[in-house]
Amino acid sequence: MRRAVLLLALVLLAGCSSGGAKPKxxxxxxxxxxxxxxxxxxxxxxxRPSFTLTDTTGKRFSFSQTAGxxxxxxxxYTHCPDIxxxxxxxxxxxxxxxxxxxxxxxxVVFVTTDVKRDTGHVIAAWLRHFDTDLPTxxxxxxxxxxxxxxxxxxxxxxxxxxxxxxxxxxxxxxxADDYAHVKYLQSDNESDQIAHDLxxxxxxxxx
Amino acid sequence: MNRLxxxxxxxxxxxVVGFAGLIRGAVPQAVSGGxxxxxxxxxxxxxxxxREPASPDVAAAYFTVYNTTGTDDTLISVASGxxxxxxxxxxxxxxxxxxxxxxxRIPAHSSxxxxxxxGHVMIEHLVGTLRPGQYVNLELDFANAGPVNVSxxxxxxxxxxxx
Numbered sequence: 001m002r003r004a005v006l007l008l009a010l011v012l013l014a015g016c017s018s019g020g021a022k023p024k025x026x027x028x029x030x031x032x033x034x035x036x037x038x039x040x041x042x043x044x045x046x047x048r049p050s051f052t053l054t055d056t057t058g059k060r061f062s063f064s065q066t067a068g069x070x071x072x073x074x075x076x077y078t079h080c081p082d083i084x085x086x087x088x089x090x091x092x093x094x095x096x097x098x099x100x101x102x103x104x105x106x107x108v109v110f111v112t113t114d115v116k117r118d119t120g121h122v123i124a125a126w127l128r129h130f131d132t133d134l135p136t137x138x139x140x141x142x143x144x145x146x147x148x149x150x151x152x153x154x155x156x157x158x159x160x161x162x163x164x165x166x167x168x169x170x171x172x173x174x175x176a177d178d179y180a181h182v183k184y185l186q187s188d189n190e191s192d193q194i195a196h197d198l199x200x201x202x203x204x205x206x207x
Numbered sequence: 208m209n210r211l212x213x214x215x216x217x218x219x220x221x222x223v224v225g226f227a228g229l230i231r232g233a234v235p236q237a238v239s240g241g242x243x244x245x246x247x248x249x250x251x252x253x254x255x256x257x258r259e260p261a262s263p264d265v266a267a268a269y270f271t272v273y274n275t276t277g278t279d280d281t282l283i284s285v286a287s288g289x290x291x292x293x294x295x296x297x298x299x300x301x302x303x304x305x306x307x308x309x310x311x312r313i314p315a316h317s318s319x320x321x322x323x324x325x326g327h328v329m330i331e332h333l334v335g336t337l338r339p340g341q342y343v344n345l346e347l348d349f350a351n352a353g354p355v356n357v358s359x360x361x362x363x364x365x366x367x368x369x370x
Contacts, residue, residue: 078261078262079262079264079265080262080265081260081262081265081266081267081296081327081329081330081331082267082296082304082323082324082327082329083304083323083324085258085260085261085262085364086258086323086324087323088261089258089364089365092365093365096365125263126261126262127261129259129261129364130261130364130365166303169302169324185324186323186324187324188322
């Protein structure tokens with residue numbers, strides 16, 4: 001009985017917050033938007049950065065290899081219980097929902113902020129949890145601390161601290177035009193936001 | 208409750224009723240991970256889940272805590288059978304995640320939700336692989352309500368959290 005009352009109260013409260021004169025911001029959804037995007041619009045847009053790191057097979061990987069493709073870039077670490085795996089799952093879900101043309105051209109690049117623990121093997125094993133059903137496998141990158149710092153600086157994200165455990169939660173989405181017009185932060189509907197915006201920055205949209 | 212005053216008998220009676228409620232509530236809760244307690248429970252935990260971890264040795268548990276009483280309560284410690292250590296991690300003022308030293312306050316007649324980016328129970332040194340369909344046992348210890356047992360289902364890595 002009390003449960004029913006509690007639920008009713010929650011429903012009423014929810015009704016108030018969306019229809020009231022002074023809406024209460026829920027998560028990130030009421031933040032200002034720029035343009036057609038559901039994520040955080042970037043004005044001015046950020047150019048696709050140039051940096052070279054090492055992929056999970058030990059080969060050099062230049063981020064410019066992703067040029068011309070919609071690309072999601074995220075910095076994090078694998079020994080992360082909370083935001084990092086949730087964010088990667090959100091990204092994977094958003095890519096999986098795309099039409100085949102967008103899905104296959106979308107690149108996802110994960111750069112570790114924990115260079116001590118995240119070897120190529122550790123990153124590869126972690127990423128396979130997310131991209132197994134996707135046509136284009138996620139790219140995992142590591143490097144020296146100086147290289148990782150330089151990559152974060154090039155991407156205009158706040159440099160990670162505490163051995164990489166305190167890091168920017170931003171997911172940057174670069175378009176086929178090689179600019180990031182939008183970025184994302186962890187929220188209940190991050191996946192829906194990315195899924196909405198991906199077609200807008202794909203080749204079909206910008207040509 | 209070191210000295211027995213007349214009111215202590217009332218409190219003790221309430222406590223007995225409360226514990227009985229917890230035991231009753233533990234049965235459906237263990238099955239569904241959803242709203243568990245009877246109406247008399249001071250603390251009700253719902254929507255508990257653990258996302259299947261991508262890392263071999265660390266996982267996070269999330270849930271909503273309802274304080275049904277008229278007195279603020281505090282989640283002071285957590286324990287889990289799924290790993291060697293468990294810690295309550297709460298978003299700090301700068302947006303980072305810190306182990307909560309003072310515990311998590313649950314205001315009277317209110318709820319607090321631990322969700323990605325806001326807070327979680329970090330379970331480290333997992334004793335085995337966690338797979339969807341399994342359950343993770345949590346013991347949440349509250350300053351007033353005492354220990355509350357929660358059985359959190361492991362959801363697939365790309366699954367929507369239970370509501």
